[in-house]
Amino acid sequence: MVKMQESNTAIQAMDVSFFYGPNQALFNISLDVAPKRVTALIGPSGCGKSTFLRCLNRMNDIIPKTRLTGKVLINGQDIYDAKENIVDLRKQVGMVFQKSNPFPKSIFDNVAYGPRIHKLHDRKRLAEIVEKSLRRAALWDEVKDRLGENAMGLSGGQQQRLCIARALAVDPQILLMDEPASALDPKSTTHIEDLIGELRQDYTIVIVTHNMQQAARVSDTTAFFYEGRLIELGRTKRIFTKPKEKQTEDYITGRFG
Amino acid sequence: MRTDNFMRILLVATASISVLIVALIFLFLGKEAMPFAFEPGIGKLFDSGWVPVSFQEERFGIYPLVAGSSLVTVLAMLISIPLSVVGAIYISEVAQPMEREILKPFIEILASIPSVVLGFFGLLVLAPLVKDVFGLNSGLNALTASLLLALMALPTIITISEDALASVPQSFKQASLALGASELQTIFKVTVPAALPGIMAAIMLGIGRVIGETMAVLMVSGNSAIISFFPLDPIRTMTATIAAEMGEVPFGSHHYQALFWIGLILLFVTFLLNAFSRIILKKYGMAQ
Numbered sequence: 001m002v003k004m005q006e007s008n009t010a011i012q013a014m015d016v017s018f019f020y021g022p023n024q025a026l027f028n029i030s031l032d033v034a035p036k037r038v039t040a041l042i043g044p045s046g047c048g049k050s051t052f053l054r055c056l057n058r059m060n061d062i063i064p065k066t067r068l069t070g071k072v073l074i075n076g077q078d079i080y081d082a083k084e085n086i087v088d089l090r091k092q093v094g095m096v097f098q099k100s101n102p103f104p105k106s107i108f109d110n111v112a113y114g115p116r117i118h119k120l121h122d123r124k125r126l127a128e129i130v131e132k133s134l135r136r137a138a139l140w141d142e143v144k145d146r147l148g149e150n151a152m153g154l155s156g157g158q159q160q161r162l163c164i165a166r167a168l169a170v171d172p173q174i175l176l177m178d179e180p181a182s183a184l185d186p187k188s189t190t191h192i193e194d195l196i197g198e199l200r201q202d203y204t205i206v207i208v209t210h211n212m213q214q215a216a217r218v219s220d221t222t223a224f225f226y227e228g229r230l231i232e233l234g235r236t237k238r239i240f241t242k243p244k245e246k247q248t249e250d251y252i253t254g255r256f257g
Numbered sequence: 258m259r260t261d262n263f264m265r266i267l268l269v270a271t272a273s274i275s276v277l278i279v280a281l282i283f284l285f286l287g288k289e290a291m292p293f294a295f296e297p298g299i300g301k302l303f304d305s306g307w308v309p310v311s312f313q314e315e316r317f318g319i320y321p322l323v324a325g326s327s328l329v330t331v332l333a334m335l336i337s338i339p340l341s342v343v344g345a346i347y348i349s350e351v352a353q354p355m356e357r358e359i360l361k362p363f364i365e366i367l368a369s370i371p372s373v374v375l376g377f378f379g380l381l382v383l384a385p386l387v388k389d390v391f392g393l394n395s396g397l398n399a400l401t402a403s404l405l406l407a408l409m410a411l412p413t414i415i416t417i418s419e420d421a422l423a424s425v426p427q428s429f430k431q432a433s434l435a436l437g438a439s440e441l442q443t444i445f446k447v448t449v450p451a452a453l454p455g456i457m458a459a460i461m462l463g464i465g466r467v468i469g470e471t472m473a474v475l476m477v478s479g480n481s482a483i484i485s486f487f488p489l490d491p492i493r494t495m496t497a498t499i500a501a502e503m504g505e506v507p508f509g510s511h512h513y514q515a516l517f518w519i520g521l522i523l524l525f526v527t528f529l530l531n532a533f534s535r536i537i538l539k540k541y542g543m544a545q
Contacts, residue, residue, distance in 0.1 A: 101428035
């Protein structure tokens, strides 16, 4: 029974509360994320969805005076356990940010950054990983002839796909995306959404989005957050057609948010 | 509308004053230096000896002075760059907010100590130390001057490098950490490379400060106009030469004109260094 549960959940949040200094941002969140599915976190600004996402790879650790209670299990391991290695965790759980943030380095060096810091220096292997990652991120054909150029010269949409490729290069199982398309034009957004559709076959994806149509288009499961609480969780189709909670309904029908 | 125009003219005039002054300084230095180019001829500056007062032959070769300035500048930078860049990295990236609150004011105080006072410190503390450590007859030499100059360049390089490091977007660091990089890897593989143009500019300005410094080097460098690249020899810099000799030189003499040439060259070098660092800062969008 326990074993089955493990194989059916990639991420298991158990009673997670989170504090910025004296302010509580998350209240007793319990939520299971199925492997190789897309889970969307939606809710109005300040509802805690991004904070929750950042709990999943311990990115909140870098903010001083923050505190988490409860447990987050990834593949059955409590990632907040003192013995847990944060480097291994972040190799397993990649992250794509709201604003594309390529390093001011060449396209190649951006993608190779992760493998290199994890001590891979074999040129042939690096070149393979870079190509594979860029292909997976649907960017290879656009940049294959200019891998040596500075990544800052790419368009916004290309930069974001480069960031996805960079995250994929360390071979994670889980991909966290924090409003990955919110700063992009509609065409680039479509690109990213198509990409998410492809990546779901191999990766567990958790995506925070402001855009409800986007959540409806790309996700299998949707979690609605409001004021630091998980209000409703369910199949995306059901959440958007027959929400059980009044607040969810009000939000998705645009009555607030 | 009329007040607007009036204010505008007033502000433009005020702002132009500093530009005007710089231009006038260039012009004035040029005017005083120029006659030397015709009589005894500019070639005299490229002599190998600086013997401006002599019963036989006056020599105005600036090589020994350029060599002296170069030697102390290079030595000072060799000492100062590693210290100040690492210091800036610590203050900007590693230090706790409390430590930063303590360190930064001290660095600013170091920047505001008058160079004469630092010269005293050099004479009384550094020179005897260098003398004892190396078993010399006198501690007044290029090394002592360099140590003192390195100290003076520290705050310039630290402050500007630290600004450059602090202006590296947080998003770069987050991206690196999210890929599983450690704090240290993030600092040396992302933050420092991204801030490198600013750090380079900081170093340029530090060099400018060192080349232009007069009082402290005059006090501890030993003041002998010889061509030497050995750190334990006494040397004399371009700035110290002007400061030491300008008071006693006959007005309008060749010696007088030669000193102005030195000033002109110094001004030109610092001007280039400043321009260069501004170009670097501007190119990478770091200019304030």
